[in-house]
Amino acid sequence: MDEIVEPPFKEFCKHLSGNCVDEVESGTAFQKFFAVDELDLPLVGLNLVNLGPLESEECKRQICDAASNWGFLQLVNQGISLDIVSRLRSEQVKLFRQPFNKKANEKLLNLPSGSYRWEHKLQALSCNFHGLKPFTYPLSTIDEFAVKVFEMGQQIAQILAENLSGKSTFCSENCLPSSCFLRMNRYPPCLVSSNVFGIVPHIDSDFLTILHQDEVGRLQIIKDGKWIGVKLNPEALIINIGNLFQAWSNGIYNSVEHLVLNHQKVERFSIAYFFCSLADAVIQSYREPSIYRSFSFREYQKQVQEDAKSTGNKVGLSRSYR
Ligand SMILES: O=C(O)CCC(=O)C(=O)O
Ligand SMILES: [Fe+2]
Numbered sequence: 001m002d003e004i005v006e007p008p009f010k011e012f013c014k015h016l017s018g019n020c021v022d023e024v025e026s027g028t029a030f031q032k033f034f035a036v037d038e039l040d041l042p043l044v045g046l047n048l049v050n051l052g053p054l055e056s057e058e059c060k061r062q063i064c065d066a067a068s069n070w071g072f073l074q075l076v077n078q079g080i081s082l083d084i085v086s087r088l089r090s091e092q093v094k095l096f097r098q099p100f101n102k103k104a105n106e107k108l109l110n111l112p113s114g115s116y117r118w119e120h121k122l123q124a125l126s127c128n129f130h131g132l133k134p135f136t137y138p139l140s141t142i143d144e145f146a147v148k149v150f151e152m153g154q155q156i157a158q159i160l161a162e163n164l165s166g167k168s169t170f171c172s173e174n175c176l177p178s179s180c181f182l183r184m185n186r187y188p189p190c191l192v193s194s195n196v197f198g199i200v201p202h203i204d205s206d207f208l209t210i211l212h213q214d215e216v217g218r219l220q221i222i223k224d225g226k227w228i229g230v231k232l233n234p235e236a237l238i239i240n241i242g243n244l245f246q247a248w249s250n251g252i253y254n255s256v257e258h259l260v261l262n263h264q265k266v267e268r269f270s271i272a273y274f275f276c277s278l279a280d281a282v283i284q285s286y287r288e289p290s291i292y293r294s295f296s297f298r299e300y301q302k303q304v305q306e307d308a309k310s311t312g313n314k315v316g317l318s319r320s321y322r
Contacts, residue, residue, distance in 0.1 A: 033259060034195060035220045038229035040074075041238065042066035046152070047077035049159075063156065064163040064253075067241050071256030072221055074236035075156075080148045082235060085212055085271075088141040092269055095139065096186040142182065146273070149237075150177050153208050153275035156239060164249055165286040174281035175207060180274060187216075187260060187268040194264035201259040203316045205304050206242035208275040213238070216268035221258040243300070243317050244277060247292045250285040255316070292321045 044066070048059035066073035154171060161168035187198035198218065213219055219230045219238070230238070246255040260268070277283065277297050284294035300321075304314050 033197075033201065033220070033227055034261070035227040035229040037226075038231045039223065040231045040233070041236075042070055042073045043233070043236065044073055044075055045077045046075050046079065046155075049155075060159045060163065063159050067160055067245075067253040069254075070221075070223065071254040072230075072238060072240045072258075074233055074238050075152075076233075076236050078152050078237055080145070080152060080237065084141060084145050084148065088139065088145050088271060089212075089214065089269060091139040091141055092184045092186075092271065096184070096269070145271075146177065146180075146182060149182075149210050149273045150180055150275070152237075153180065153210055153273065157207055157245075157275065160245065160249070160253060161286070164252060168286070170248065170286075171207065171277075174277040175275055176278065179276050179278045179281075181276070183272045183274065185268075185270045185272065187262050187270075189265050189267055190262040191264060194261065196262045198260035198262040198268065200313075201257050202314045203255045203257050204240060204242035204274065205244070205300060205314070206274040206276040207244045207248075209238075209240045209242055210273040210275065211238040211240070211270060213270040214268060216263050216266055218261045218263060218268060219258060220261065222256055227259075242274075242276075244283050244297065247283050247295075247317055247321065248286055250287055251291050292317060295321060 042062060042065070044059060044062045046059065048055045050056070063073060154175065157171035157175060158168070161171055185199075190196045190198075211219075213232070215232060215234055217230070217232045220227050221230060221240075222228075240258065241253045241255045243255045245253050260270075262268070279298040279301070280296050282294050282296050283300070284290070285292060308314055
């Protein structure tokens with residue numbers, strides 16, 4: 001890869017070729033992460049909710065079943081045109097492909113040293129959940145996309161919440177455009193191996209994540225205790241349940257571990273929208289007795305960061321929240 005474009009990644013690759021890759025290629029430590037099977041996520045057409053009552057009920061049932069049994073689903077006909085997604089994607093590609101030094105010198109990269117994470121927050125947040133200072137870069141399609149994706153997140157959250165508790169105002173009162181954020185990812189090719197994590201196994205800490213991945217794919221999730229590859233559907237948006245919804249639903253909806261493997265030859269792009277509650281919203285199971293103790297999203301984020309520092313992983317809800 002062009003040295004000018006990727007200096008921090010190049011450093012990281014050096015380390016990989018000396019250490020982890022040997023282990024990866026020896027097929028032992030990491031073997032379990034490399035899925036052999038590819039499956040389609042449950043596919044739902046969201047337009048069905050606007051048809052007759054039977055279609056609408058069936059559509060909602062499919063969404064709720066997928067949230068319980070998979071923690072993941074894919075939505076088509078969701079009211080976000082492929083045109084908006086592809087316009088945002090081309091802006092993303094253009095922005096990320098600028099030479100590294102230009103991005104760094106123009107202070108587009110607002111990063112702790114050694115980090116290659118470059119995050120775009122839509123709104124100035126009162127709380128910086130990821131310990132990185134948010135910065136904004138004006139992409140003309142972002143607001144258009146964000147308005148639509150937020151509405152869709154709210155609609156899905158409503159369907160999932162009402163399935164459990166009847167009318168619920170929790171998400172409409174506590175998940176606002178200003179508490180959500182968008183992250184655009186670029187996974188550069190990793191020349192040394194195709195068995196390298198682009199993003200390590202993790203569980204999202206939000207209510208819902210709405211993801212669009214490009215045609216490179218390589219997203220994997222845990223299904224029935226096994227890693228499986230997610231079959232590509234470029235027309236679909238992928239939805240997954242985060243820890244907050246798992247806690248709110250008292251474990252009925254599942255937040256599921258997932259990862260991305262880098263490609264050895266081609267770069268990969270994705271756009272992820274994190275549908276979150278306000279930092280001080282108290283996440284409490286919709287019913288008693290609850291499996292998890294109640295907590296604020298702020299408190300939870302702090303715990304996630306501490307766990308990540310001390311264990312190298314996001315420990316999720318399992319340890320101190322029961
Ligand atoms: O890039 C992807 O496809 C997945 C990203 C992801 O899982 C995340 O940002 O939490
Ligand atoms: Fe994720």
